[in-house]
Amino acid sequence: MKKLISFIMLMQIVVIKAIAQSSRGEVAMADVMRSNGKIYVVIAVLLTIFAALICFIIMQELRLKRIEKKLNEHIKNQNKQQ
Amino acid sequence: MENKNWIVTWWWKILTVALLLFTIVMGMMAEVPHLYILNETIRNLYFHVPMWFGMTILLFVAMIYSVKFLRSGNPEHDIKSAAFTNAGILFGICGILTGMIWAQFTWGVFWNNDPKENAAAVGLLLYFSYFVLRNSIDDLEKQARVSSVANIIFYFIFIPIIFIVPRLTDSLHPGNGGNPGFNTYDLDSNMRMIFYPAVIGWTLLGTWIANIIARTEIVYRQFQFAVNNHSTNNSAKQIDSKIK
DSSP states (O other): OHHHHHHHHHHHHHHHHHHHHHHHHOOOOTHHHHHTTTHHHHHHHHHHHHHHHHHHHHHHHHHHHHHHHHHHHHHHHHHHHO | OTTSOHHHHHHHHHHHHHHHHHHHHHHHHSOOOOOTTTGGGGGGGGTTHHHHHHHHHHHHHHHHHHHHHHHHOOHHHHHHHHHHHHHHHHHHHHHHHHHHHHHHHHTSSSOOOOHHHHHHHHHHHHHHHHHHHHHTOOSHHHHHHHHHHHHHHHHHHHHIIIIIHHHHSOOSSTTSTTSOOTTSTTTTSHHHHHHHHHHHHHHHHHHHHHHHHHHHHHHHHHHHHHHHHHHHHHHHHHHHHHHO
């Protein structure tokens, strides 16, 4: 009887330990989000914002190039006049 | 200039966009180590950390341009130095804000007086004082010389306080105090393959921004010069006509 009780208790400890380990072994990650594909939504949003910013910076670049060209022409003309 | 191998002037801008697209897509999709507390926020490694790497590189370039200016006296070098400092500080502000958000959800508070956080804040304030100093001098030549010297000094103060001082005490940041570097959570070297392109991509973006700032400033100065010339010519003509 004593042996049986101690055996059951030992088994209990083993099982509890195993359960504890299995629940602790998983780290909460957004795996579900990736597996059902919804992460693409986040990527799409990020890419949209990024594309907008890059478009803005390229437009700024072209605008600046136009101004540089005009100014250089103006300076050239002025130098010719003098 | 036009159509003369646009790829020559645009290749690094295309590279910037390509690297950042890679960073955003792979930064979200790629497999990362499963770690406690960090969870998915480990992906911030591709966005928060490159801000500081980029800032350090941009400020280094600014410092080199300051040295070049002091050697050559070419105002273009001074303008570029200021522009790179500007872009670097922009990255620094982004870095400190993203760091605060990350800290709130992993370390518990937005600001926990971590030595590295404090050092970064001091470094940013230092560079704010650089802009105050620079913009408080009207004489362009004096402004360029004083701010170049300040830039060199500030860089050599900034680097020790951000990289050396936090290592001497306990810090929550990896790679400082008793903490291991990010080599430990970089185990699979999968992250490395995205992290390094991310650093290069963000730094190139900073370079692009600095480039636009510098060219705007150069155009502004040329414009001012042209206007001044024009007005002096006009006034000279007016004086001439009055005399006659």
